[in-house]
Amino acid sequence: MTEPIAKHFLEVNKIDSYYSQIQALNGIELYIDQGEIVTLIGSNGAGKSTTLKSISGQVRPKKGSIIFDGRDITKFPAHQTAGLGIAQVPEGRRIFPRLTVRENLQIGAFSVKDKSVIAHRLERVFTYFPRLKERLNQKGGTMSGGEQQMLAIGRALMMKPKLLMLDEPSMGLAPIIVEQIFDIIKEMNKEGMTILLVEQNAFQALQIADRGYVIQTGQIVLEGKGDELMKNEQVREAYLA
Amino acid sequence: MLAQIIQNLPQVLIDGLTLGVVYAVVAIGYTMVYGILELINFAHGDVFMTGAFIGATVLFLMLGMGFLAAMPALIVFLIVIVVAGIATGLLGVGIERVAYRPLRRKNAPKLIALITSIGISFVLEDAVRFIAELKTGNYIVTAPSMFNHKFTLDIHHIMPFFDNATFQSSFLLVLAVTIVMLVSLDLFVNKTKWGMAMRAVAQDRDTASLMTINVNRVISVTFFIGSALGGATGVLFMIQYGTIDPYIGFILGIKAFTAAVLGGIGNIRGAMFGGIMLGLLEMFAAANLSLITHGAMGAEYKDVFAFIILILVLIFKPEGLFGKAVVEKV
Numbered sequence: 001m002t003e004p005i006a007k008h009f010l011e012v013n014k015i016d017s018y019y020s021q022i023q024a025l026n027g028i029e030l031y032i033d034q035g036e037i038v039t040l041i042g043s044n045g046a047g048k049s050t051t052l053k054s055i056s057g058q059v060r061p062k063k064g065s066i067i068f069d070g071r072d073i074t075k076f077p078a079h080q081t082a083g084l085g086i087a088q089v090p091e092g093r094r095i096f097p098r099l100t101v102r103e104n105l106q107i108g109a110f111s112v113k114d115k116s117v118i119a120h121r122l123e124r125v126f127t128y129f130p131r132l133k134e135r136l137n138q139k140g141g142t143m144s145g146g147e148q149q150m151l152a153i154g155r156a157l158m159m160k161p162k163l164l165m166l167d168e169p170s171m172g173l174a175p176i177i178v179e180q181i182f183d184i185i186k187e188m189n190k191e192g193m194t195i196l197l198v199e200q201n202a203f204q205a206l207q208i209a210d211r212g213y214v215i216q217t218g219q220i221v222l223e224g225k226g227d228e229l230m231k232n233e234q235v236r237e238a239y240l241a
Numbered sequence: 242m243l244a245q246i247i248q249n250l251p252q253v254l255i256d257g258l259t260l261g262v263v264y265a266v267v268a269i270g271y272t273m274v275y276g277i278l279e280l281i282n283f284a285h286g287d288v289f290m291t292g293a294f295i296g297a298t299v300l301f302l303m304l305g306m307g308f309l310a311a312m313p314a315l316i317v318f319l320i321v322i323v324v325a326g327i328a329t330g331l332l333g334v335g336i337e338r339v340a341y342r343p344l345r346r347k348n349a350p351k352l353i354a355l356i357t358s359i360g361i362s363f364v365l366e367d368a369v370r371f372i373a374e375l376k377t378g379n380y381i382v383t384a385p386s387m388f389n390h391k392f393t394l395d396i397h398h399i400m401p402f403f404d405n406a407t408f409q410s411s412f413l414l415v416l417a418v419t420i421v422m423l424v425s426l427d428l429f430v431n432k433t434k435w436g437m438a439m440r441a442v443a444q445d446r447d448t449a450s451l452m453t454i455n456v457n458r459v460i461s462v463t464f465f466i467g468s469a470l471g472g473a474t475g476v477l478f479m480i481q482y483g484t485i486d487p488y489i490g491f492i493l494g495i496k497a498f499t500a501a502v503l504g505g506i507g508n509i510r511g512a513m514f515g516g517i518m519l520g521l522l523e524m525f526a527a528a529n530l531s532l533i534t535h536g537a538m539g540a541e542y543k544d545v546f547a548f549i550i551l552i553l554v555l556i557f558k559p560e561g562l563f564g565k566a567v568v569e570k571v
Binding site for chain 2: 020056057058077078079082083087088090094095096097098099103106107108110111155159
Protein backbone atom coordinates (compact mmCIF):
# COMPACT_ATOMS: atom_id res chain seq x y z
CA MET A 1 0.00 0.00 0.00
CA THR A 2 1.31 3.41 -0.88
CA GLU A 3 1.37 6.06 1.73
CA PRO A 4 -1.11 8.93 1.22
CA ILE A 5 0.45 12.23 0.14
CA ALA A 6 -0.69 14.00 3.25
CA LYS A 7 -1.50 12.73 6.70
CA HIS A 8 -2.95 15.95 7.98
CA PHE A 9 -5.62 18.43 6.91
CA LEU A 10 -3.05 21.15 6.41
CA GLU A 11 0.65 20.47 6.13
CA VAL A 12 3.30 23.12 5.84
CA ASN A 13 6.51 21.39 4.83
CA LYS A 14 9.75 23.26 5.43
CA ILE A 15 8.88 26.46 3.63
CA ASP A 16 11.20 29.40 3.03
CA SER A 17 9.51 32.69 2.23
CA TYR A 18 10.96 36.07 1.39
CA TYR A 19 9.79 39.65 1.60
CA SER A 20 11.47 41.22 -1.42
CA GLN A 21 15.06 40.14 -0.71
CA ILE A 22 14.79 39.47 2.99
CA GLN A 23 14.20 35.95 4.17
CA ALA A 24 11.25 35.94 6.57
CA LEU A 25 10.69 32.20 6.98
CA ASN A 26 13.34 29.58 7.29
CA GLY A 27 12.08 26.00 7.03
CA ILE A 28 8.73 26.44 8.76
CA GLU A 29 7.04 23.12 9.40
CA LEU A 30 3.62 22.69 10.96
CA TYR A 31 0.39 20.79 10.56
CA ILE A 32 -3.24 21.07 11.53
CA ASP A 33 -5.79 18.29 11.84
CA GLN A 34 -9.46 18.73 11.16
CA GLY A 35 -11.35 20.23 14.09
CA GLU A 36 -8.28 21.55 15.89
CA ILE A 37 -7.42 25.01 17.12
CA VAL A 38 -3.74 25.48 16.56
CA THR A 39 -1.97 28.65 17.59
CA LEU A 40 1.21 30.18 16.30
CA ILE A 41 2.80 32.49 18.85
CA GLY A 42 5.88 34.61 18.76
CA SER A 43 7.07 38.16 19.03
CA ASN A 44 6.70 40.97 16.54
CA GLY A 45 8.50 40.22 13.28
CA ALA A 46 9.08 36.55 14.06
CA GLY A 47 7.28 35.50 10.87
CA LYS A 48 3.76 34.74 12.09
CA SER A 49 1.95 36.80 9.51
CA THR A 50 4.28 35.67 6.75
CA THR A 51 3.43 32.07 7.60
CA LEU A 52 -0.27 32.82 7.22
CA LYS A 53 0.31 34.77 4.02
CA SER A 54 2.34 31.89 2.62
CA ILE A 55 -0.56 29.52 3.29
CA SER A 56 -3.17 31.87 1.86
CA GLY A 57 -1.11 32.56 -1.27
CA GLN A 58 -0.33 36.22 -0.66
CA VAL A 59 3.35 35.33 -0.37
CA ARG A 60 4.77 32.52 -2.49
CA PRO A 61 7.32 30.33 -0.69
CA LYS A 62 10.62 29.82 -2.50
CA LYS A 63 11.13 26.37 -1.02
CA GLY A 64 9.01 23.70 0.59
CA SER A 65 5.38 22.79 0.04
CA ILE A 66 1.94 23.42 1.46
CA ILE A 67 -0.63 20.64 1.25
CA PHE A 68 -4.27 21.32 2.05
CA ASP A 69 -6.90 18.62 2.02
CA GLY A 70 -4.59 16.41 -0.02
CA ARG A 71 -3.81 19.12 -2.58
CA ASP A 72 -0.55 20.91 -3.21
CA ILE A 73 -1.45 24.59 -2.92
CA THR A 74 2.09 25.96 -2.69
CA LYS A 75 1.82 27.88 -5.94
CA PHE A 76 -1.83 28.85 -5.78
CA PRO A 77 -2.63 32.56 -6.04
CA ALA A 78 -4.64 33.93 -3.13
CA HIS A 79 -8.05 33.87 -4.77
CA GLN A 80 -7.70 30.18 -5.66
CA THR A 81 -6.56 29.20 -2.19
CA ALA A 82 -9.54 31.06 -0.79
CA GLY A 83 -11.75 29.23 -3.28
CA LEU A 84 -10.64 25.91 -1.77
CA GLY A 85 -11.98 26.98 1.61
CA ILE A 86 -9.14 28.66 3.44
CA ALA A 87 -10.31 31.97 4.88
CA GLN A 88 -7.92 34.48 6.37
CA VAL A 89 -8.90 37.26 8.74
CA PRO A 90 -5.98 39.57 8.05
CA GLU A 91 -3.96 41.49 10.58
CA GLY A 92 -5.50 44.89 11.26
CA ARG A 93 -8.90 43.52 10.13
CA ARG A 94 -8.69 45.14 6.70
CA ILE A 95 -12.40 45.51 6.22
CA PHE A 96 -13.42 47.52 3.15
CA PRO A 97 -13.94 50.97 4.68
CA ARG A 98 -16.26 52.41 2.05
CA LEU A 99 -18.40 49.34 1.56
CA THR A 100 -21.37 48.99 3.87
CA VAL A 101 -21.41 46.29 6.52
CA ARG A 102 -23.82 44.32 4.34
CA GLU A 103 -21.53 44.59 1.32
CA ASN A 104 -18.51 43.64 3.40
CA LEU A 105 -20.33 40.47 4.38
CA GLN A 106 -21.67 39.77 0.90
CA ILE A 107 -18.23 40.02 -0.57
CA GLY A 108 -17.11 37.22 1.73
CA ALA A 109 -19.49 35.00 -0.23
CA PHE A 110 -18.30 36.34 -3.59
CA SER A 111 -17.94 32.87 -5.11
CA VAL A 112 -21.48 31.86 -4.11
CA LYS A 113 -24.14 32.35 -6.79
CA ASP A 114 -27.20 31.11 -4.92
CA LYS A 115 -28.82 34.05 -3.13
CA SER A 116 -30.64 31.86 -0.61
CA VAL A 117 -27.30 30.34 0.45
CA ILE A 118 -25.93 33.84 1.00
CA ALA A 119 -28.99 34.82 3.04
CA HIS A 120 -28.66 31.67 5.12
CA ARG A 121 -24.99 32.36 5.85
CA LEU A 122 -25.79 35.95 6.77
CA GLU A 123 -28.25 34.72 9.39
CA ARG A 124 -25.60 32.40 10.73
CA VAL A 125 -23.11 35.26 11.05
CA PHE A 126 -25.75 37.26 12.94
CA THR A 127 -26.11 34.47 15.51
CA TYR A 128 -22.43 34.98 16.36
CA PHE A 129 -22.42 38.75 15.94
CA PRO A 130 -25.91 40.19 16.49
CA ARG A 131 -24.41 43.69 16.57
CA LEU A 132 -23.63 43.51 12.86
CA LYS A 133 -27.30 43.15 12.06
CA GLU A 134 -28.01 46.57 13.54
CA ARG A 135 -25.28 48.15 11.44
CA LEU A 136 -25.94 46.65 8.04
CA ASN A 137 -26.16 49.93 6.15
CA GLN A 138 -23.32 51.68 7.90
CA LYS A 139 -19.98 52.08 6.12
CA GLY A 140 -17.45 49.58 7.42
CA GLY A 141 -14.84 52.25 8.08
CA THR A 142 -17.06 54.10 10.54
CA MET A 143 -17.33 51.23 13.02
CA SER A 144 -15.32 50.80 16.20
CA GLY A 145 -12.29 48.54 16.30
CA GLY A 146 -14.14 45.72 18.04
CA GLU A 147 -17.03 45.89 15.59
CA GLN A 148 -14.60 45.88 12.69
CA GLN A 149 -12.97 42.75 14.06
CA MET A 150 -16.36 41.09 14.33
CA LEU A 151 -17.10 42.15 10.78
CA ALA A 152 -13.78 40.78 9.55
CA ILE A 153 -14.50 37.42 11.18
CA GLY A 154 -18.10 37.48 9.93
CA ARG A 155 -16.86 38.22 6.42
CA ALA A 156 -14.57 35.18 6.58
CA LEU A 157 -17.44 33.01 7.87
CA MET A 158 -19.48 34.03 4.82
CA MET A 159 -17.04 31.90 2.82
CA LYS A 160 -18.04 28.91 4.95
CA PRO A 161 -14.37 28.03 5.18
CA LYS A 162 -12.89 24.63 5.95
CA LEU A 163 -9.97 26.32 7.64
CA LEU A 164 -10.18 29.71 9.32
CA MET A 165 -6.94 31.58 9.88
CA LEU A 166 -6.98 34.55 12.23
CA ASP A 167 -4.10 37.01 12.31
CA GLU A 168 -3.85 38.84 15.65
CA PRO A 169 -7.58 39.18 16.31
CA SER A 170 -6.88 40.79 19.69
CA MET A 171 -4.73 43.59 18.28
CA GLY A 172 -5.69 47.03 19.53
CA LEU A 173 -8.87 45.90 21.26
CA ALA A 174 -10.04 46.45 24.84
CA PRO A 175 -9.63 43.39 27.07
CA ILE A 176 -13.36 42.85 27.39
CA ILE A 177 -13.77 42.78 23.60
CA VAL A 178 -10.81 40.41 23.29
CA GLU A 179 -12.57 38.13 25.76
CA GLN A 180 -15.71 38.15 23.60
CA ILE A 181 -13.78 37.46 20.43
CA PHE A 182 -11.94 34.54 21.98
CA ASP A 183 -15.22 33.11 23.29
CA ILE A 184 -16.60 33.19 19.80
CA ILE A 185 -13.47 31.56 18.39
CA LYS A 186 -13.89 28.76 20.93
CA GLU A 187 -17.55 28.40 20.07
CA MET A 188 -16.89 28.23 16.32
CA ASN A 189 -14.33 25.53 16.98
CA LYS A 190 -16.79 23.54 19.08
CA GLU A 191 -19.11 23.54 16.12
CA GLY A 192 -16.42 21.92 14.03
CA MET A 193 -14.39 24.78 12.52
CA THR A 194 -10.67 24.13 12.11
CA ILE A 195 -8.76 27.19 13.24
CA LEU A 196 -5.23 28.51 12.92
CA LEU A 197 -4.77 31.37 15.33
CA VAL A 198 -1.80 33.71 15.18
CA GLU A 199 -1.34 35.77 18.33
CA GLN A 200 1.07 37.94 20.22
CA ASN A 201 -1.28 37.54 23.14
CA ALA A 202 0.23 34.12 23.90
CA PHE A 203 -1.55 33.48 27.18
CA GLN A 204 -5.04 33.81 25.79
CA ALA A 205 -4.18 31.94 22.61
CA LEU A 206 -2.65 28.97 24.42
CA GLN A 207 -5.64 28.79 26.75
CA ILE A 208 -8.03 27.93 23.95
CA ALA A 209 -5.63 26.05 21.66
CA ASP A 210 -5.28 22.29 21.30
CA ARG A 211 -1.70 22.68 20.17
CA GLY A 212 0.72 25.51 19.67
CA TYR A 213 3.90 26.43 17.83
CA VAL A 214 6.41 29.02 18.95
CA ILE A 215 8.08 30.89 16.11
CA GLN A 216 11.29 32.87 16.40
CA THR A 217 13.16 34.66 13.60
CA GLY A 218 11.41 32.61 10.95
CA GLN A 219 11.83 29.22 12.57
CA ILE A 220 9.66 26.98 14.73
CA VAL A 221 11.54 26.63 18.00
CA LEU A 222 8.98 24.83 20.12
CA GLU A 223 5.80 22.90 19.65
CA GLY A 224 3.40 21.08 21.92
CA LYS A 225 -0.02 20.91 23.44
CA GLY A 226 -1.51 24.19 24.57
CA ASP A 227 -1.35 23.48 28.28
CA GLU A 228 2.17 22.05 27.99
CA LEU A 229 3.46 25.15 26.28
CA MET A 230 1.81 27.27 28.91
CA LYS A 231 3.84 25.50 31.58
CA ASN A 232 7.05 25.61 29.58
CA GLU A 233 9.71 27.71 31.31
CA GLN A 234 11.03 29.20 28.07
CA VAL A 235 7.59 30.21 26.89
CA ARG A 236 6.66 31.68 30.26
CA GLU A 237 9.76 33.80 30.32
CA ALA A 238 9.56 35.03 26.76
CA TYR A 239 5.86 35.47 26.16
CA LEU A 240 3.84 35.17 29.34
CA ALA A 241 5.84 37.35 31.70
CA MET B 242 -22.64 93.46 -19.93
CA LEU B 243 -24.62 91.24 -17.60
CA ALA B 244 -27.61 91.43 -19.92
CA GLN B 245 -25.44 90.15 -22.76
CA ILE B 246 -24.08 87.30 -20.67
CA ILE B 247 -27.62 86.29 -19.81
CA GLN B 248 -28.65 86.53 -23.43
CA ASN B 249 -25.95 84.05 -24.37
CA LEU B 250 -26.80 81.65 -21.63
CA PRO B 251 -29.06 79.16 -23.48
CA GLN B 252 -26.44 78.65 -26.18
CA VAL B 253 -23.68 78.38 -23.59
CA LEU B 254 -25.67 75.73 -21.74
CA ILE B 255 -26.25 73.66 -24.87
CA ASP B 256 -22.65 73.84 -26.07
CA GLY B 257 -21.25 73.41 -22.58
CA LEU B 258 -23.40 70.39 -21.87
CA THR B 259 -22.36 68.73 -25.13
CA LEU B 260 -18.70 69.16 -24.34
CA GLY B 261 -19.23 68.45 -20.64
CA VAL B 262 -20.81 65.03 -21.08
CA VAL B 263 -17.96 64.07 -23.40
CA TYR B 264 -15.47 65.10 -20.71
CA ALA B 265 -17.55 63.26 -18.11
CA VAL B 266 -17.45 59.89 -19.85
CA VAL B 267 -13.75 60.15 -20.66
CA ALA B 268 -13.05 61.31 -17.10
CA ILE B 269 -14.66 58.12 -15.82
CA GLY B 270 -12.00 56.08 -17.62
CA TYR B 271 -9.27 58.00 -15.80
CA THR B 272 -10.94 57.85 -12.43
CA MET B 273 -11.80 54.14 -12.55
CA VAL B 274 -8.26 53.10 -13.37
CA TYR B 275 -6.85 55.52 -10.83
CA GLY B 276 -9.24 54.21 -8.19
CA ILE B 277 -8.01 50.67 -8.66
CA LEU B 278 -4.34 51.01 -9.59
CA GLU B 279 -3.46 54.55 -8.49
CA LEU B 280 -2.25 54.94 -12.03
CA ILE B 281 -2.93 57.97 -14.19
CA ASN B 282 -3.42 56.20 -17.47
CA PHE B 283 -2.37 58.94 -19.87
CA ALA B 284 -3.06 56.64 -22.81
CA HIS B 285 -6.77 56.89 -22.09
CA GLY B 286 -7.22 60.09 -24.11
CA ASP B 287 -5.75 58.26 -27.08
CA VAL B 288 -8.06 55.31 -26.57
CA PHE B 289 -10.83 57.87 -26.96
CA MET B 290 -9.19 59.10 -30.17
CA THR B 291 -8.76 55.53 -31.45
CA GLY B 292 -12.46 54.98 -30.82
CA ALA B 293 -13.24 57.96 -33.03
CA PHE B 294 -11.07 56.55 -35.83
CA ILE B 295 -12.46 53.03 -35.53
CA GLY B 296 -15.93 54.56 -35.64
CA ALA B 297 -15.02 56.54 -38.76
CA THR B 298 -13.59 53.41 -40.37
CA VAL B 299 -16.74 51.41 -39.72
CA LEU B 300 -18.84 54.29 -40.97
CA PHE B 301 -16.85 54.55 -44.22
CA LEU B 302 -17.03 50.78 -44.71
CA MET B 303 -20.79 50.84 -44.29
CA LEU B 304 -20.99 53.81 -46.62
CA GLY B 305 -18.94 51.91 -49.20
CA MET B 306 -21.25 48.93 -48.98
CA GLY B 307 -24.28 51.12 -49.37
CA PHE B 308 -25.67 50.46 -45.89
CA LEU B 309 -25.77 54.11 -45.04
CA ALA B 310 -28.39 54.79 -47.66
CA ALA B 311 -30.35 51.60 -46.99
CA MET B 312 -30.64 51.79 -43.21
CA PRO B 313 -32.00 54.35 -40.80
CA ALA B 314 -29.15 56.55 -39.59
CA LEU B 315 -29.83 55.61 -35.98
CA ILE B 316 -29.22 51.91 -36.65
CA VAL B 317 -26.01 52.71 -38.50
CA PHE B 318 -24.95 54.86 -35.60
CA LEU B 319 -25.68 52.12 -33.07
CA ILE B 320 -23.65 49.58 -35.04
CA VAL B 321 -20.75 52.02 -35.32
CA ILE B 322 -20.72 52.93 -31.63
CA VAL B 323 -21.04 49.32 -30.44
CA VAL B 324 -18.25 48.09 -32.72
CA ALA B 325 -15.98 50.98 -31.71
CA GLY B 326 -16.81 50.47 -28.03
CA ILE B 327 -16.02 46.76 -28.07
CA ALA B 328 -12.84 47.29 -30.11
CA THR B 329 -11.50 50.00 -27.80
CA GLY B 330 -12.55 47.98 -24.75
CA LEU B 331 -10.39 45.13 -26.00
CA LEU B 332 -7.64 47.62 -26.84
CA GLY B 333 -7.71 48.81 -23.23
CA VAL B 334 -7.57 45.25 -21.91
CA GLY B 335 -4.64 44.56 -24.25
CA ILE B 336 -2.76 47.67 -23.13
CA GLU B 337 -3.16 46.64 -19.51
CA ARG B 338 -1.95 43.09 -20.23
CA VAL B 339 1.04 44.10 -22.30
CA ALA B 340 2.18 47.29 -20.60
CA TYR B 341 0.91 47.58 -17.03
CA ARG B 342 0.50 44.05 -15.71
CA PRO B 343 4.15 43.04 -16.16
CA LEU B 344 5.17 46.17 -14.25
CA ARG B 345 2.73 45.36 -11.48
CA ARG B 346 4.02 41.81 -11.21
CA LYS B 347 7.52 43.18 -10.71
CA ASN B 348 6.30 45.72 -8.16
CA ALA B 349 7.68 48.54 -10.27
CA PRO B 350 7.30 52.04 -8.81
CA LYS B 351 4.13 53.85 -9.89
CA LEU B 352 6.17 56.43 -11.76
CA ILE B 353 7.32 53.75 -14.20
CA ALA B 354 3.73 52.85 -15.03
CA LEU B 355 2.97 56.54 -15.55
CA ILE B 356 5.85 56.95 -18.00
CA THR B 357 4.74 53.76 -19.74
CA SER B 358 1.26 55.20 -20.20
CA ILE B 359 2.74 58.28 -21.85
CA GLY B 360 4.67 55.95 -24.14
CA ILE B 361 1.50 54.04 -25.04
CA SER B 362 -0.13 57.37 -25.77
CA PHE B 363 2.52 58.19 -28.40
CA VAL B 364 2.33 54.69 -29.86
CA LEU B 365 -1.43 54.98 -30.33
CA GLU B 366 -1.20 58.46 -31.86
CA ASP B 367 1.46 57.45 -34.34
CA ALA B 368 -0.10 54.09 -35.18
CA VAL B 369 -3.44 55.73 -35.94
CA ARG B 370 -1.76 58.49 -37.91
CA PHE B 371 0.22 55.95 -39.92
CA ILE B 372 -2.84 53.85 -40.77
CA ALA B 373 -4.98 56.89 -41.56
CA GLU B 374 -2.35 58.34 -43.89
CA LEU B 375 -1.78 54.98 -45.54
CA LYS B 376 -5.48 54.54 -46.27
CA THR B 377 -6.62 58.07 -47.02
CA GLY B 378 -3.47 60.03 -47.72
CA ASN B 379 -4.27 62.42 -44.90
CA TYR B 380 -4.32 61.96 -41.16
CA ILE B 381 -7.09 64.49 -40.72
CA VAL B 382 -10.33 62.71 -41.43
CA THR B 383 -13.73 64.22 -41.99
CA ALA B 384 -16.51 61.80 -41.22
CA PRO B 385 -19.64 61.54 -43.34
CA SER B 386 -22.09 64.03 -41.98
CA MET B 387 -24.90 62.55 -39.89
CA PHE B 388 -27.55 63.93 -37.60
CA ASN B 389 -26.94 67.45 -38.87
CA HIS B 390 -30.52 68.62 -38.83
CA LYS B 391 -30.54 72.07 -37.26
CA PHE B 392 -32.98 73.12 -34.61
CA THR B 393 -33.65 76.50 -33.11
CA LEU B 394 -34.69 76.71 -29.50
CA ASP B 395 -37.16 79.57 -29.67
CA ILE B 396 -36.70 80.65 -26.10
CA HIS B 397 -36.58 84.37 -26.83
CA HIS B 398 -40.25 84.24 -27.51
CA ILE B 399 -41.04 83.00 -23.99
CA MET B 400 -38.28 84.72 -22.05
CA PRO B 401 -37.20 87.88 -23.87
CA PHE B 402 -33.99 88.32 -21.85
CA PHE B 403 -32.59 85.16 -23.53
CA ASP B 404 -31.41 84.89 -27.10
CA ASN B 405 -32.50 81.95 -29.18
CA ALA B 406 -30.17 78.97 -29.20
CA THR B 407 -29.44 76.58 -32.03
CA PHE B 408 -28.29 73.00 -32.01
CA GLN B 409 -27.94 70.01 -34.31
CA SER B 410 -29.79 66.74 -33.86
CA SER B 411 -26.41 65.22 -32.96
CA PHE B 412 -26.55 67.19 -29.72
CA LEU B 413 -29.61 65.22 -28.63
CA LEU B 414 -27.90 61.99 -29.62
CA VAL B 415 -24.72 62.81 -27.68
CA LEU B 416 -26.76 63.77 -24.65
CA ALA B 417 -28.98 60.68 -24.77
CA VAL B 418 -26.14 58.22 -25.30
CA THR B 419 -23.88 59.68 -22.62
CA ILE B 420 -26.72 59.76 -20.11
CA VAL B 421 -27.43 56.10 -20.83
CA MET B 422 -23.73 55.30 -20.40
CA LEU B 423 -23.39 57.29 -17.18
CA VAL B 424 -26.51 55.84 -15.58
CA SER B 425 -25.72 52.24 -16.54
CA LEU B 426 -22.19 52.55 -15.27
CA ASP B 427 -23.39 53.99 -11.98
CA LEU B 428 -25.87 51.12 -11.60
CA PHE B 429 -23.23 48.57 -12.54
CA VAL B 430 -20.71 49.85 -10.02
CA ASN B 431 -23.15 50.30 -7.15
CA LYS B 432 -25.69 47.54 -7.66
CA THR B 433 -23.97 44.50 -9.16
CA LYS B 434 -21.66 41.91 -7.72
CA TRP B 435 -18.85 42.73 -10.13
CA GLY B 436 -19.29 46.40 -9.37
CA MET B 437 -18.93 45.59 -5.70
CA ALA B 438 -15.82 43.55 -6.44
CA MET B 439 -14.45 46.52 -8.34
CA ARG B 440 -14.99 48.83 -5.38
CA ALA B 441 -13.47 46.27 -3.03
CA VAL B 442 -10.38 45.92 -5.22
CA ALA B 443 -10.07 49.72 -5.35
CA GLN B 444 -10.15 49.92 -1.55
CA ASP B 445 -7.88 47.01 -0.67
CA ARG B 446 -6.51 44.80 -3.40
CA ASP B 447 -4.77 42.26 -1.15
CA THR B 448 -7.79 41.68 1.02
CA ALA B 449 -10.07 41.44 -2.01
CA SER B 450 -7.97 38.53 -3.25
CA LEU B 451 -8.66 36.75 0.06
CA MET B 452 -12.37 36.92 -0.79
CA THR B 453 -11.82 34.62 -3.83
CA ILE B 454 -11.82 37.69 -6.11
CA ASN B 455 -9.47 37.35 -9.05
CA VAL B 456 -7.95 40.82 -8.86
CA ASN B 457 -6.39 40.68 -12.32
CA ARG B 458 -9.74 39.84 -13.83
CA VAL B 459 -11.37 42.77 -12.05
CA ILE B 460 -8.61 45.02 -13.38
CA SER B 461 -9.24 43.71 -16.91
CA VAL B 462 -12.97 44.35 -16.55
CA THR B 463 -12.21 47.86 -15.34
CA PHE B 464 -9.99 48.58 -18.32
CA PHE B 465 -12.57 47.11 -20.68
CA ILE B 466 -15.39 49.27 -19.34
CA GLY B 467 -13.35 52.46 -19.07
CA SER B 468 -11.86 52.06 -22.54
CA ALA B 469 -15.14 51.02 -24.17
CA LEU B 470 -16.86 54.09 -22.74
CA GLY B 471 -13.93 56.25 -23.88
CA GLY B 472 -13.98 54.77 -27.39
CA ALA B 473 -17.75 55.13 -27.69
CA THR B 474 -17.39 58.76 -26.66
CA GLY B 475 -14.82 59.14 -29.43
CA VAL B 476 -17.55 58.14 -31.88
CA LEU B 477 -19.88 60.72 -30.36
CA PHE B 478 -17.16 63.34 -30.71
CA MET B 479 -16.69 62.46 -34.36
CA ILE B 480 -20.39 62.75 -35.06
CA GLN B 481 -20.77 65.99 -33.14
CA TYR B 482 -17.70 67.82 -34.42
CA GLY B 483 -17.18 66.09 -37.79
CA THR B 484 -13.41 66.29 -38.18
CA ILE B 485 -10.93 64.14 -36.26
CA ASP B 486 -7.17 63.78 -36.18
CA PRO B 487 -4.81 61.55 -34.17
CA TYR B 488 -4.13 64.31 -31.65
CA ILE B 489 -7.67 65.06 -30.48
CA GLY B 490 -7.13 62.71 -27.53
CA PHE B 491 -4.26 64.66 -26.06
CA ILE B 492 -5.82 67.93 -24.97
CA LEU B 493 -9.23 66.36 -24.45
CA GLY B 494 -7.60 63.69 -22.31
CA ILE B 495 -5.85 66.29 -20.19
CA LYS B 496 -9.12 68.13 -19.70
CA ALA B 497 -11.03 64.96 -18.86
CA PHE B 498 -8.31 64.12 -16.37
CA THR B 499 -8.71 67.61 -14.95
CA ALA B 500 -12.42 66.95 -14.64
CA ALA B 501 -11.68 63.74 -12.76
CA VAL B 502 -9.42 65.63 -10.35
CA LEU B 503 -12.02 68.35 -9.99
CA GLY B 504 -14.61 65.79 -8.91
CA GLY B 505 -12.17 63.95 -6.65
CA ILE B 506 -9.99 61.38 -8.40
CA GLY B 507 -11.21 57.83 -7.85
CA ASN B 508 -14.81 58.97 -7.43
CA ILE B 509 -17.00 58.02 -10.38
CA ARG B 510 -19.90 60.35 -9.67
CA GLY B 511 -17.35 63.09 -9.00
CA ALA B 512 -15.87 62.55 -12.46
CA MET B 513 -19.31 62.86 -14.05
CA PHE B 514 -19.99 66.09 -12.22
CA GLY B 515 -16.48 67.44 -12.81
CA GLY B 516 -16.74 66.78 -16.55
CA ILE B 517 -20.06 68.53 -16.98
CA MET B 518 -18.91 71.45 -14.87
CA LEU B 519 -15.69 71.84 -16.83
CA GLY B 520 -17.56 71.76 -20.15
CA LEU B 521 -19.98 74.42 -18.99
CA LEU B 522 -17.22 76.64 -17.62
CA GLU B 523 -15.22 76.33 -20.76
CA MET B 524 -18.10 77.29 -23.01
CA PHE B 525 -19.10 80.09 -20.69
CA ALA B 526 -15.58 81.44 -20.95
CA ALA B 527 -15.49 81.01 -24.72
CA ALA B 528 -18.69 82.99 -25.11
CA ASN B 529 -18.02 85.73 -22.59
CA LEU B 530 -14.30 86.27 -22.01
CA SER B 531 -13.97 88.91 -24.67
CA LEU B 532 -17.03 90.63 -23.27
CA ILE B 533 -15.83 90.55 -19.66
CA THR B 534 -12.30 91.72 -20.44
CA HIS B 535 -13.43 94.30 -23.03
CA GLY B 536 -11.65 92.49 -25.80
CA ALA B 537 -8.34 91.96 -23.99
CA MET B 538 -8.86 88.20 -23.98
CA GLY B 539 -10.68 86.28 -26.65
CA ALA B 540 -12.36 82.89 -26.67
CA GLU B 541 -8.97 81.22 -27.10
CA TYR B 542 -8.32 81.88 -23.42
CA LYS B 543 -11.15 79.60 -22.39
CA ASP B 544 -8.78 76.85 -21.27
CA VAL B 545 -6.93 79.24 -18.98
CA PHE B 546 -10.23 80.18 -17.40
CA ALA B 547 -11.20 76.53 -16.86
CA PHE B 548 -7.86 75.69 -15.31
CA ILE B 549 -7.95 78.72 -13.02
CA ILE B 550 -11.21 77.36 -11.65
CA LEU B 551 -9.52 74.00 -11.17
CA ILE B 552 -6.63 75.58 -9.29
CA LEU B 553 -9.00 77.53 -7.07
CA VAL B 554 -11.01 74.41 -6.24
CA LEU B 555 -7.88 72.48 -5.41
CA ILE B 556 -6.49 75.22 -3.20
CA PHE B 557 -9.59 75.22 -1.03
CA LYS B 558 -10.55 71.56 -1.40
CA PRO B 559 -7.47 69.55 -2.39
CA GLU B 560 -9.35 66.24 -2.37
CA GLY B 561 -11.66 67.54 -5.11
CA LEU B 562 -15.31 68.44 -4.84
CA PHE B 563 -16.42 64.89 -4.09
CA GLY B 564 -13.21 63.64 -2.51
CA LYS B 565 -13.42 60.74 -0.11
CA ALA B 566 -14.40 62.04 3.27
CA VAL B 567 -15.15 58.86 5.21
CA VAL B 568 -13.55 58.99 8.62
CA GLU B 569 -11.76 55.73 9.21
CA LYS B 570 -11.32 54.65 12.78
CA VAL B 571 -8.38 52.51 13.72
